Amino acid sequence: MIEVKKLSKNYGDYKAVDQVSFTATKGQIVGFLGPNGAGKTTTIRMLSTYMPPSSGTALVAGFDVLTEACQVRRRIGYLPENPPLYGEMTVGEYLRFVGEIKGVPRAQLKSQIANVMERCFITDVRNKLCQHLSRGYRQRVGLAQAIIHDPEVIILDEPTSGLDPKQIIEIRQLIKSLGQDRTVLLSTHILPEVSMVCNKVVIVNRGRIVFESLIADLTRDKSLEQIFLESVSTDEVVDAASCVNQGG
């Protein structure tokens, strides 16, 4: 599970992430939604222990991302925005390397590699060099890398970007199946993806959480699209309102 409490990240005076709080429990697939530059990637980087937060805390799989980072790293699978591939390695060699540094026991390594290759539909490219893969395959190898050690928490930064429609459907199904007994945090800016794959949605804008709800709780008269548009433009509305008040 993921428990984020008032997490902030400042770059100088600029607040990239401002007091973000939300939770994701086991069995939940949380859609992390927001326009470009909303602070999704920064939040995800803090949760994956790549960057320390400026203030606030976050528990991932029950461990603090700052003080117990190593415990967190053992339990998360993380796919960054750009799949972290080594171009000069074949897919098989690459997955073996990732398995080794993620601490997969030697005896299980081989079966685990075969298993994730099958789940991510990359068995047929296992002997290809990563640099020769198309964008869609790179993305899927990146996903395979994230789940090779069977992590409790999976964090995916725009996992379906660059895939063709058939691949998108396959990857969404995979994410759904992964989410059954794990926690998945999925960042995206594709609205329908959230309603199709996720069972909870968190919308961020300008570094702040502007909306958080279970998909099942969304009322029928308001679509996710409407909510998104409303919450993303809230700031402007408030600004406009204050302008009007001052004027009056």
Add this chain to the structure above:
Amino acid sequence: MRNIIAICKRELLSFFVSPIAYFVITGFTLLVGYFFFNYFSIFLRMQQMSQVIAMRGGQLPNLNQTVIEGVYQTMIVILVFLVPLLTMRIVAEEKRRGTFELLLTSPLSVSEIVLGKFLSLAVIIFVMLGISAIFPLLLIIYGSPEVAPIISGFVGVLLCTLGFASIGMAVSSFTENQIVAGVSSMVTLLLLYVIQAPAESLGGVGAEILRYLSPIDQMQGFVQGVVTLRSITYFVSMIVLGLFLSQRALDAHRWR
């Protein structure tokens, strides 16, 4: 330990899949071979004239002094230029292509990453120097040099190269641009190589310090078969300093 080996294995795979390692090793062997040939011809020429030299009371040519010392000292110069080519990509490339994010979010410590990478450099250096060891071996087989200085000199070159690699890796850890890493480490090593140049005119304690910092001065003992703790300390400190700086640089990367 398993993590260090995993990092090292991956680095070696990259080195030998890309042509860099082959080019550097071939270039090194070629250059060392050429200088060996040169020094050896000088030695032969001196030997031909040995009677004249002896009559004038000069020193007789000596295989160790003319050939071995010359080749080992020249190796250091070549390494000043070639080691940066081996080390420039070692960390910088990871940062550029985003694999650094994978390493830092895996259950690895920064020290394990640094040691694994350094170990891979050490393996390449062993291979490279191992191949060029054929030249002194030829002398031992066909000539009658003193063997001890040949071995101690070789150990000196090895320690010096590891020191250079360690510094090159530290420089590579500070940037994500390979060319910047390569040029900066070449400049750093070249500067270190000529650091004792103003010693003569400076004099005093300053001169002593500059001489101590010079790898040529420290190598002198090794090639003459006089291995001192002082020189060993010098090269080991260079290695440790490079590793320490790399570790700091990678740790700092997180806190930006």
